[in-house]
Amino acid sequence: ETGVTQTPRHLVMGMTNKKSLKCEQHLGHNAMYWYKQSAKKPLELMFVYNFKEQTENNSVPSRFSPECPNSSHLFLHLHTLQPEDSALYLCASSQRSRLASSTDTQYFGPGTRLTVL
Amino acid sequence: AQSVTQLGSHVSVSEGALVLLRCNYSSSVPPYLFWYVQYPNQGLQLLLKYTSAATLVKGINGFEAEFKKSETSFHLTKPSAHMSDAAEYFCAVASNTGKLIFGQGTTLQVKP
Numbered sequence: 001e002t003g004v005t006q007t008p009r010h011l012v013m014g015m016t017n018k019k020s021l022k023c024e025q026h027l028g029h030n031a032m033y034w035y036k037q038s039a040k041k042p043l044e045l046m047f048v049y050n051f052k053e054q055t056e057n058n059s060v061p062s063r064f065s066p067e068c069p070n071s072s073h074l075f076l077h078l079h080t081l082q083p084e085d086s087a088l089y090l091c092a093s094s095q096r097s098r099l100a101s102s103t104d105t106q107y108f109g110p111g112t113r114l115t116v117l
Numbered sequence: 118a119q120s121v122t123q124l125g126s127h128v129s130v131s132e133g134a135l136v137l138l139r140c141n142y143s144s145s146v147p148p149y150l151f152w153y154v155q156y157p158n159q160g161l162q163l164l165l166k167y168t169s170a171a172t173l174v175k176g177i178n179g180f181e182a183e184f185k186k187s188e189t190s191f192h193l194t195k196p197s198a199h200m201s202d203a204a205e206y207f208c209a210v211a212s213n214t215g216k217l218i219f220g221q222g223t224t225l226q227v228k229p
Contacts, residue, residue, distance in 0.1 A: 004160070031215075043161075043207070043219040056216065090160055096215060103149050103168045104215055108160035 002026055004109035006091050012115045021076040021112045023091030031096040032074040034066060037088040050096055081116045088113050119144045119210045123220035131228050136195040138223050140208030149211040150191045152182055156204045203227045
């Protein structure tokens with residue numbers, strides 16, 4: 001596997017279900033990101049992890065719970081979601097120093113298409 | 118605070134014609150600017166980025182963009198469109214903490 005992979009690629013869940021999205025990067029990066037992409041809206045940054053520590057939570061509802069066990073893996077745990085949470089969830093990674101750099105290139109995975117019924 | 122505006126949510130060109138996708142930015146500090154492309158059912162792929170070196174930046178697949186400070190613009194161009202260029206294109210500006218702020222995106226349609 002190369003680059004950034006995400007599983008599953010498609011997920012349909014009910015509002016009472018609990019599921020998890022998985023992201024893995026094979027680039028040796030130390031920063032990982034979750035984004036939400038909804039129709040007709042700009043990409044929304046949800047969470048940022050740098051060296052396994054969460055450095056940004058963009059006012060995301062608590063029904064989304066991220067987990068970063070190491071620099072290569074990132075999870076997004078989902079529970080009691082709402083239909084408006086249906087979207088494409090994108091994971092990205094970049095090589096960042098502990099002093100954040102504005103020029104870092106983020107590499108994106110293919111996304112998980114989530115549908116909440 | 119930084120922001121990005123992409124003018125035109127849909128652009129349609131004929132194959133072989135010039136592609137011009139517009140992006141204007143707002144930034145209180147010297148900006149770092151990016152163009153990403155998203156093909157159907159895929160994630161975003163970096164086309165090119167401006168990091169305060171040359172103002173004309175060349176990217177992949179024949180695309181280039183010119184940084185114009187006086188116009189606060191970073192428009193993306195390609196001299197001759199291919200059918201394979203049909204995709205959604207995103208302009209983004211980086212905050213001073215490395216956070217990317219994306220525009221709404223522009224869907225490029227290429228007609229035969």
